[in-house]
Amino acid sequence: MAEYILASQNGRTIPTEDAIFGVNTRASQCIREYGKENVIDATIGKLLDDQGSLLVLASVDEVYRSLKPEEYANYAPIAGTPGFRKAAIQAALKNNTLKRIPRACAAPGGTGALRLAVGNYSSIGDTILTTDWHWGPYGKIAGEIGRSVETFRLFDNDRNFDVEEFRSHVNGLAEKQDTLLIILNSPGQNPTGYRLTDDEWKSVIAVLSALPSSKKIALVADTAYIDFAGDEDDVRTFLPLFDTLPDNVMALLAYSFSKTFTLYGMRCGALIGLAPDERTAEEFSRVTEYSGRASWSNCARAGQAIIEHIYEDPALLERVTAERTEIRNMLLARGAAFGEEASKCGLDMLPYNGGFFAVVPCENAKEVGLKLEKEAHAFTIPFGDGLRVSLAAMPMTQCRILPQKMKDVLSSM
Numbered sequence: 038m039a040e041y042i043l044a045s046q047n048g049r050t051i052p053t054e055d056a057i058f059g060v061n062t063r064a065s066q067c068i069r070e071y072g073k074e075n076v077i078d079a080t081i082g083k084l085l086d087d088q089g090s091l092l093v094l095a096s097v098d099e100v101y102r103s104l105k106p107e108e109y110a111n112y113a114p115i116a117g118t119p120g121f122r123k124a125a126i127q128a129a130l131k132n133n134t135l136k137r138i139p140r141a142c143a144a145p146g147g148t149g150a151l152r153l154a155v156g157n158y159s160s161i162g163d164t165i166l167t168t169d170w171h172w173g174p175y176g177k178i179a180g181e182i183g184r185s186v187e188t189f190r191l192f193d194n195d196r197n198f199d200v201e202e203f204r205s206h207v208n209g210l211a212e213k214q215d216t217l218l219i220i221l222n223s224p225g226q227n228p229t230g231y232r233l234t235d236d237e238w239k240s241v242i243a244v245l246s247a248l249p250s251s252k253k254i255a256l257v258a259d260t261a262y263i264d265f266a267g268d269e270d271d272v273r274t275f276l277p278l279f280d281t282l283p284d285n286v287m288a289l290l291a292y293s294f295s296k297t298f299t300l301y302g303m304r305c306g307a308l309i310g311l312a313p314d315e316r317t318a319e320e321f322s323r324v325t326e327y328s329g330r331a332s333w334s335n336c337a338r339a340g341q342a343i344i345e346h347i348y349e350d351p352a353l354l355e356r357v358t359a360e361r362t363e364i365r366n367m368l369l370a371r372g373a374a375f376g377e378e379a380s381k382c383g384l385d386m387l388p389y390n391g392g393f394f395a396v397v398p399c400e401n402a403k404e405v406g407l408k409l410e411k412e413a414h415a416f417t418i419p420f421g422d423g424l425r426v427s428l429a430a431m432p433m434t435q436c437r438i439l440p441q442k443m444k445d446v447l448s449s450m
């Protein structure tokens with residue numbers, strides 16, 4: 038750990054090397070030494086084809102190349118262009134019309150959307166609640182702006198959503214704080230691939246509904262992988278349930294265009310507020326726009342222009358959706374193959390319902406990961422009590438062989 042010399046620590050613990058970066062570097066070295074075909078690199082969080090190239094939707098690429106200079110060179114309004122904001126709501130909700138009032142604010146990716154949520158719907162010094170298995174940057178986003186993160190156990194003993202743990206942590210924090218922000222990443226959770234069932238969402242809502250109405254609650258659904266988790270309508274059936282939330286609960290969707298439109302580097306996302314009434318909808322627009330101005334001023338315009346074009350042309354939208362369905366099916370087939378081989382060789386795996394990643398739970402994940410690298414030339418990311426495997430990055434053939442390799446290493450320890 039580096040000492041702070043001229044910089045301020047501000048309560049943060051910043052490691053000298055990012056854990057994921059370290060594994061990536063070793064994977065690249067191994068590829069140079071043994072050749073690409075002899076190495077399994079299951080670390081990358083981008084959807085690659087079976088030859089290892091980044092998958093970019095051809096229809097989206099065509100729109101990008103057709104942009105006029107003023108569509109990418111000009112500034113965008115702070116909250117995003119009006120067409121983009123409308124399209125973002127359509128993209129997130131699809132065919133669901135809610136009683137709640139939807140509003141959108143542009144953000145640099147899903148990460149920026151989460152930053153807007155945390156900055157505006159929790160207070161400095163607050164503890165934010167999320168699941169034990171979660172995407173690491175939640176803690177960083179919170180810590181950077183004076184909040185911290187507490188976790189509850191995602192899975193009960195039957196590996197369903199642990200509603201009792203959720204209840205106990207919500208109630209505990211609500212006793213100490215007037216505001217409480219909760220982040221649930223579903224469907225296609227990173228790292229597990231878990232999707233809360235609609236009944237589990239109902240339990241979440243019941244827990245929040247039982248809190249005193251004086252508490253200001255924000256429920257954030259991080260939907261980064263929503264369009265890679267299964268049929269796009271089936272995975273959105275939880276959204277209308279947000280209409281049953283009490284008025285002291287703001288529902289927020291951290292929506293990312295990175296995966297859904299293969300625009301990772303374009304830094305395009307939106308925080309969608311589902312407000313109980315006009316006043317809180319107006320407030321959402323006001324506070325998120327202010328925060329955007331204070332953080333990144335405005336977002337890159339090109340991604341917004343691409344999304345606008347797609348949503349104003351139904352034939353184009355249909356083409357984009359069809360192309361995405363094809364690559365999603367490829368990803369889900371990889372997940373099914375990995376799961377099949379895991380059960381054949383008796384390798385344990387957390388419930389995977391879709392998304393880019395799956396988890397093989399194990400003790401001493403770091404050591405197991407290193408042994409797997411050394412003995413099988415297979416690279417995964419140690420994640421708490423397990424190894425995260427990127428199904429998005431592995432060709433089908435490797436999805437079929439990796440489980441046995443993991444089983445062998447685990448059995449030898």
Ligand code: PLP
Nearest residue numbers: 146147148172227259261293295
């Ligand atoms: N949420 C989760 C769980 C993620 O894994 C990611 C990206 O990896 C994001 C949000 C943010 O995505 P981006 O900022 O790239 O749009």
